[in-house]
Amino acid sequence: MKLYNTLSRKKEEFVPVHEGKVGMYVCGPTVYNYIHIGNARPMVVFDTVRRYLEYKGYEVNYVSNFTDVDDKIIKKANEEGVSSAEISERFIVECKKDMEGLNVKPASTHPKATEEIDGMITMISNLIDKGYAYEKDGTVYYRTRKFGDYGHLSGKNLDDMQAGIRIAVSDEKDDPMDFVLWKPKKEGEPSWPSPWGEGRPGWHIECSVMSKKYIGSTIDIHAGGEDLIFPHHENEIAQSEACNDEKFAKYWMHNAFLNIDNKKMSKSAGNFFTVREISEKYPLQVIRFFMLSAHYRSPLNFSDTLVEAAKNGLDRILTAVDKLRELKATASGSMTDKDQEHAAEAKKLVGKFEASMDDDFNTADAISAVFELVKLANVTAEEGSLEYVTWLYDTITRLCDILGIVTEKEEEMLDADIEALIEERQAARKAKDFARADEIRNMLAEQGIILEDTRAGVKWKRA
Ligand code: AMP
Numbered sequence: 001m002k003l004y005n006t007l008s009r010k011k012e013e014f015v016p017v018h019e020g021k022v023g024m025y026v027c028g029p030t031v032y033n034y035i036h037i038g039n040a041r042p043m044v045v046f047d048t049v050r051r052y053l054e055y056k057g058y059e060v061n062y063v064s065n066f067t068d069v070d071d072k073i074i075k076k077a078n079e080e081g082v083s084s085a086e087i088s089e090r091f092i093v094e095c096k097k098d099m100e101g102l103n104v105k106p107a108s109t110h111p112k113a114t115e116e117i118d119g120m121i122t123m124i125s126n127l128i129d130k131g132y133a134y135e136k137d138g139t140v141y142y143r144t145r146k147f148g149d150y151g152h153l154s155g156k157n158l159d160d161m162q163a164g165i166r167i168a169v170s171d172e173k174d175d176p177m178d179f180v181l182w183k184p185k186k187e188g189e190p191s192w193p194s195p196w197g198e199g200r201p202g203w204h205i206e207c208s209v210m211s212k213k214y215i216g217s218t219i220d221i222h223a224g225g226e227d228l229i230f231p232h233h234e235n236e237i238a239q240s241e242a243c244n245d246e247k248f249a250k251y252w253m254h255n256a257f258l259n260i261d262n263k264k265m266s267k268s269a270g271n272f273f274t275v276r277e278i279s280e281k282y283p284l285q286v287i288r289f290f291m292l293s294a295h296y297r298s299p300l301n302f303s304d305t306l307v308e309a310a311k312n313g314l315d316r317i318l319t320a321v322d323k324l325r326e327l328k329a330t331a332s333g334s335m336t337d338k339d340q341e342h343a344a345e346a347k348k349l350v351g352k353f354e355a356s357m358d359d360d361f362n363t364a365d366a367i368s369a370v371f372e373l374v375k376l377a378n379v380t381a382e383e384g385s386l387e388y389v390t391w392l393y394d395t396i397t398r399l400c401d402i403l404g405i406v407t408e409k410e411e412e413m414l415d416a417d418i419e420a421l422i423e424e425r426q427a428a429r430k431a432k433d434f435a436r437a438d439e440i441r442n443m444l445a446e447q448g449i450i451l452e453d454t455r456a457g458v459k460w461k462r463a
């Protein structure tokens with residue numbers, strides 16, 4: 001399996017640090033508003049990377065943070081007259097709902113910056129002790145020129161960068177390229193005690209600390225949108241490698257932008273759609289499929305025409321899966337010679353899907369292979385045996401699952417809701433809240449769901 005490593009600017013064979021295990025860190029959103037569909041692109045892309053790695057048999061430790069202390073959060077909190085924590089908590093909840101809608105699996109850990117301040121103070125202290133950082137009037141700066149490899153990831157050179165920036169006269173840094181690790185408290189801002197006085201961390205340090213704590217000093221894959229390459233990821237490398245004396249990340253993956261009219265979708269430019277508002281127009285599964293229809297390193301233009309095309313493509317797949325499901329109920333027998341021939345053709349297409357994903361997660365080509373499989377199913381399943389139809393159904397739904405496409409019918413999905421209600425009813429009964437328990441029983445009855453209390457627990461059936 002090969003993936004493109006931003007660090008070497010080449011496709012490289014994927015070999016994780018520990019055999020069979022992958023530690024993956026994906027920089028997550030700053031939570032001060034609903035996420036927009038540009039923010040959703042890395043979530044969908046790297047969730048698909050994770051799903052494919054799991055399909056290949058790797059055990060994936062997937063860590064993605066929420067940046068919950070930041071200027072924009074503080075600004076929004078002050079506008080609303082509430083605490084920063086209230087804003088970030090509110091939008092973490094909303095972000096998780098959007099992720100669920102996009103069928104992005106929850107991370108193994110979703111750390112929050114404000115819960116990791118101690119670790120950040122320890123790492124900053126270590127950097128000061130080693131001479132990589134210095135304090136001035138309550139601000140701690142990272143000394144970029146001391147880190148020899150600075151600029152490697154982004155292909156930038158410190159002198160060129162310095163020539164391109166205006167230096168503020170009041171700047172207290174030793175060098176204009178130094179960046180902030182800790183800043184002193186300002187009125188109306190959240191703060192924490194530290195050896196340098198009350199204050200709060202700079203942005204970059206959180207990811208160095210959380211990736212080390214939840215994965216280790218060296219992570220296999222570090223990922224995010226391409227705007228994070230500089231300065232965020234460059235600074236993370238400088239912090240982590242100076243502190244740990246070990247390579248920070250083996251592979252760096254960056255997704256290209258989701259654009260509108262060929263301009264990056266962003267909150268600051270105002271040219272964005274939130275996932276929430278788009279969900280009123282299209283099922284989010286269509287948005288996910290649309291995002292995977294392009295290679296993750298290619299820019300993707302958002303337009304109704306392209307989303308409609310994705311919707312039609314997805315419908316073709318889902319219709320074929322529905323048809324296979326129906327056939328499973330009526331077909332019989334085991335594979336015939338003809339079925340064997342068709343299955344051999346289908347296996348080649350599965351091979352094509354895997355080869356595409358093995359080639360730097362080329363989901364566009366992988367989806368073409370699924371379309372070919374669907375075409376094959378449409379012409380061969382009708383006459384096929386039960387064994388063949390079942391195998392085809394399992395094969396296509398497995399590939400869909402790697403792409404995060406849900407193929408179950410709505411009725412089957414509803415089962416989970418019924419079970420959740422039954423659980424809630426049990427809890428209500430235990431708490432002697434019989435009114436609520438009866439209410440739930442009636443609600444289910446209205447849906448034609450009949451409950452039966454047995455010794456083995458509650459059984460249910462559709463009327
Ligand atoms: P932010 O909340 O701005 O830190 O962004 C969270 C993630 O979304 C980062 O990985 C960004 O690189 C990514 N991102 C932001 N805007 C876009 C966009 N228009 N297209 C693709 N990725 C984006």
Ligand code: ZN
Pocket residue numbers: 026027028207232236
């Ligand atoms: Zn980060």
